[in-house]
Amino acid sequence: MEQKEVLKFDAIVVGAGPSGVASAIVAARGGAKVLLIERSSFAGEKNMFGGAVFLSALKELLPNTWQSAPFERYILKHSWALLSDKTSCEVSYQSFDEPKSASVYRSKFDSWLVEEAKKEGVYFAPSTLVKSLISKNGHVVGVKTELEEIYANVVVLADGVNSILARDLGLRKEYEPKDMVLSVKETRKLPKSLIEQRFNLKENSKEGAAKNFLGGLAKENPPFGLGFLYTFEDTISIGLGVNLEDLNRFGYNPSDLLENLKKHPSVSAYLEGSELLEYSAHLIYEGGYKKLPKLCANGVLIVGDAAGFVNAVHFEGTNFAIISGMLAGETVLSAISAKDFSKKTLSIYKKKLNNSFILKDLKSYKNVMDNLYSRTNSLMNYYPKKAGEFFKIFTGASCKPKRGEFREFIKSFFSQRSLGEFFKDIWAFLSAIIGVLK
Amino acid sequence: MTQRDDNSIENKLTSIKYNCSKNTHLRVNQEMCRNCQKRPCCYICPAKVYSWDDTQSKLNVEYENCLECGACKVVCPFKSIDWEYPNASCGVILKNS
Ligand SMILES: Cc1cc2nc3c(=O)[nH]c(=O)nc-3n(C[C@H](O)[C@H](O)[C@H](O)COP(=O)(O)OP(=O)(O)OC[C@H]3O[C@@H](n4cnc5c(N)ncnc54)[C@H](O)[C@@H]3O)c2cc1C
Ligand code: SF4
Ligand code: SF4
Numbered sequence: 001m002e003q004k005e006v007l008k009f010d011a012i013v014v015g016a017g018p019s020g021v022a023s024a025i026v027a028a029r030g031g032a033k034v035l036l037i038e039r040s041s042f043a044g045e046k047n048m049f050g051g052a053v054f055l056s057a058l059k060e061l062l063p064n065t066w067q068s069a070p071f072e073r074y075i076l077k078h079s080w081a082l083l084s085d086k087t088s089c090e091v092s093y094q095s096f097d098e099p100k101s102a103s104v105y106r107s108k109f110d111s112w113l114v115e116e117a118k119k120e121g122v123y124f125a126p127s128t129l130v131k132s133l134i135s136k137n138g139h140v141v142g143v144k145t146e147l148e149e150i151y152a153n154v155v156v157l158a159d160g161v162n163s164i165l166a167r168d169l170g171l172r173k174e175y176e177p178k179d180m181v182l183s184v185k186e187t188r189k190l191p192k193s194l195i196e197q198r199f200n201l202k203e204n205s206k207e208g209a210a211k212n213f214l215g216g217l218a219k220e221n222p223p224f225g226l227g228f229l230y231t232f233e234d235t236i237s238i239g240l241g242v243n244l245e246d247l248n249r250f251g252y253n254p255s256d257l258l259e260n261l262k263k264h265p266s267v268s269a270y271l272e273g274s275e276l277l278e279y280s281a282h283l284i285y286e287g288g289y290k291k292l293p294k295l296c297a298n299g300v301l302i303v304g305d306a307a308g309f310v311n312a313v314h315f316e317g318t319n320f321a322i323i324s325g326m327l328a329g330e331t332v333l334s335a336i337s338a339k340d341f342s343k344k345t346l347s348i349y350k351k352k353l354n355n356s357f358i359l360k361d362l363k364s365y366k367n368v369m370d371n372l373y374s375r376t377n378s379l380m381n382y383y384p385k386k387a388g389e390f391f392k393i394f395t396g397a398s399c400k401p402k403r404g405e406f407r408e409f410i411k412s413f414f415s416q417r418s419l420g421e422f423f424k425d426i427w428a429f430l431s432a433i434i435g436v437l438k
Numbered sequence: 439m440t441q442r443d444d445n446s447i448e449n450k451l452t453s454i455k456y457n458c459s460k461n462t463h464l465r466v467n468q469e470m471c472r473n474c475q476k477r478p479c480c481y482i483c484p485a486k487v488y489s490w491d492d493t494q495s496k497l498n499v500e501y502e503n504c505l506e507c508g509a510c511k512v513v514c515p516f517k518s519i520d521w522e523y524p525n526a527s528c529g530v531i532l533k534n535s
Contacts, residue, residue: 041457041527046506048535107533129526146526162508164523175512182509184484186450187534235534247482248513254484255447262445279450280535281484281507 009035009123011332012143012152014130014165016043018053019304019321020158021113022061024122026329032336034122035150036114037143039129044110047160048185048280050228050237050315052101052210053109057319061326062116070108072232073208074099077199081266083216084381087388088266103208103230103237105187133165133300139342140169140299153341156301156328158321161283163306171302172293178245178373179287181225181312184254185239188274192234198270199231208232212315215384216264217242217257221250222380224373227261228315229270235277236270238262241284241312243373254281286312289366295353296346301328309358313368320358327352371432378425386413447486451503459528462501463521464510470518471497479510479519506530 013024016038024036040046052075058066076099079092114124134142134149142151157165166172193203201207213227223246230237240258247254261267285308295302303309304321311320331349335341353359372379389412393405414422464487471477472495479488485503488510490496506529511521523529 039523039526040531045531045533046529048532105534107535127527129523162523174517177513180509180512182482182484182507185535237535244482244509244513248476248478251476251478251481253447253481253486255450259445276450276453278532278534279453279505280530280532281505281509283508283512 007148007150009033009150009152010336011035011154011156012037012150013156013158014143015158015160015304015306016114016124016126017047017110017158017160017304017321018113018318019306019309019325020156021110021117021122022322022325023156023158023301023303023329023332024325025061025117025120026326027332028117028121030329030333030336032332035125035152036117036122037125037128037130037145037150038114039127041127042107042111043114043124043126044105044107047106047110048183048282049106049317050185050210050230050239051106051318052103052208052230054101054316054319055099057322061322065116068112069102069104070112071102071104071206073103073201073206075101075103075208075210075230077201077207077209078211079209080212080214082214082384082387083261083264083266084385084388085219086265087384087392088264089384089387089391090266101210103210103232105232130159130165133169135169135299138298140297154299154301154332154335154346156303156325156332157306158303158325159306161285161305163302166293166302166306169297169300170294171297171300172308173291175285175287176245177248178243179285179291180244181241181284181286182244182247182254182281183239183241183284184258184279184281185237186258186276187232187235187237187278187280188271189235189277190271190274194273195231195234195236201231211270213261213264213267215380216261216267217380218250218252218260219381222377223247223250223252223257224376224380225257227258227267229267236274238267238271244283246376284310284312284317286310286369288369289359289362292362295350296331296343298343298346299341301331301346301349303328309362311361311365313365323356324353324358327356327358368432371428375425375428378421382417447484451485454505455531455533456502457528457531458502459524461525462499463524463529464499464501464504465520466497466499467516467518467520468496470516474516474518476515478513478515482513483510504529
């Protein structure tokens with residue numbers, strides 16, 4: 001009888017999110033034999049995000065076909081609102097230029113990406129869960145699925161935030177709650193025409209809007225969190241990311257906090273008449289530059305969320321995923337031509353990351369989250385409230401002398417906050433900004 | 439109020455499809471859970487998978503409802519949860535997220 005052929009590839013990529021597909025495409029384009037493995041029955045089936053994909057990265061990966069992605073709406077309008085109990089103070093921005101991002105459903109977008117990868121010669125194995133990595137003499141040489149062992153010269157870990165494989169291999173430590181954000185989201189159905197009316201979008205167009213909300217989650221013990229809303233063709237997503245340690249400490253459930261946000265008058269106006277279509281949850285890692293995992297080892301590279309490549313302040317993730325994936329794909333090709341898959345050769349990947357926006361941005365933002373988190377109460381409660389009070393006087397025509405009202409406001413601004421606290425806020429915000437610029 | 443206006447987690451979960459696995463992917467060490475004071479898994483889980491059964495002094499784990507976010511494993515102070523992905527193709531199915 002014929003001996004069962006040993007399955008062997010140049011590269012195996014675990015996880016068919018944007019980072020995995022990008023690695024697979026670049027490696028296959030360069031002539032490598034690549035197997036892309038995904039645990040769900042179709043790509044995107046397990047995935048959720050805000051969300052809008054950033055087009056710059058997508059164009060870099062697929063310069064000729066990116067337009068055919070299943071885009072829902074191009075995000076041209078952005079706003080950021082500070083919410084207090086009964087007020088909302090909002091800054092908005094609109095671009096009349098080329099769109100920079102577009103809303104998509106992960107189920108459709110990730111599946112589309114995989115189809116593009118197949119066209120470039122990538123072998124795709126859905127419904128396949130990688131249980132562990134196979135190592136020989138300190139070298140990763142393949143993967144073990146539920147059914148079989150598959151071998152490759154190099155394995156790319158693109159298995160997302162929960163990357164069990166990176167943890168088991170010792171590339172990263174166990175996560176701590178304070179470095180994690182737990183997100184919950186609802187996709188809600190709303191007629192297309194109503195969406196266009198409510199968000200001031202051109203009728204029957206692909207224009208879209210994104211909104212962020214700070215505050216409005218809880219009156220006392222406000223947790224550190226950010227709300228978001230994105231428009232799709234005939235749905236909207238409303239969601240929230242909250243620091244996991246705050247949920248733990250204050251005893252909150254994220255869904256209850258989302259309900260509080262949804263009830264805020266400036267949010268509920270957008271949701272009125274909408275119907276729940278799908279509920280979902282996901283983690284985001286915010287350990288950042290200070291807690292990066294080991295980015296490569298003998299026979300293995302790590303990309304995207306599994307490597308902690310996100311910028312939570314700007315909701316950037318898919319761009320980090322795609323570009324880090326592409327750099328890993330290039331690294332695989334260099335290793336193939338050098339015929340060496342040791343850590344030494346694979347560490348070109350680190351150099352590439354250092355020269356790209358990925359590690360540069362993570363480095364400039366390395367203290368931002370810590371600084372802002374240390375002032376949670378100010379950010380989530382005090383300033384949203386004060387902004388509301390200010391504009392109440394500014395716009396309220398209370399028939400009282402303005403001078404007196406403003407004086408009272410300024411007095412309250414300082415009297416309700418000790419000078420020490422106030423300086424700590426300023427210090428934290430300035431350090432955050434200077435940290436990015438320096 | 440129509441059913442769709444009900445904002446409980448139980449109702450939110452009815453919006454999701456699952457391909458159920460016969461065996462659990464979330465195993466806990468009941469001994470540790472008995473000694474756990476705050477039981478954060480019971481309140482932080484976005485799908486209310488965990489609940490404490492006082493009469494039997496045991497943690498109930500309704501793994502069929504899991505959204506596979508991974509938060510419980512990070513928050514558990516005793517690392518009592520042996521957290522795995524469900525078998526391939528099992529578990530939550532998201533179509534509009
Ligand atoms: C609430 C929220 C909002 C966000 N909003 C935005 C946004 O608006 N814009 C933006 O750019 N980014 C956003 N992000 C971030 C972005 O979604 C991620 O950074 C990006 O999806 C990471 O891609 P990835 O390929 O690294 O990982 P993932 O997309 O998580 O893909 C990992 C894949 O690996 C598979 N997998 C895991 N383990 C295994 C295994 N053992 N075997 C086989 N398969 C496995 C999974 O099923 C999954 O398909 C958001 C994230 C969240 C949570
Ligand atoms: S938090 Fe951990 S130890 Fe405590 S009850 Fe939950 S699973 Fe058990
Ligand atoms: S993974 Fe998320 S949804 Fe599943 S039990 Fe844990 S906290 Fe709940």
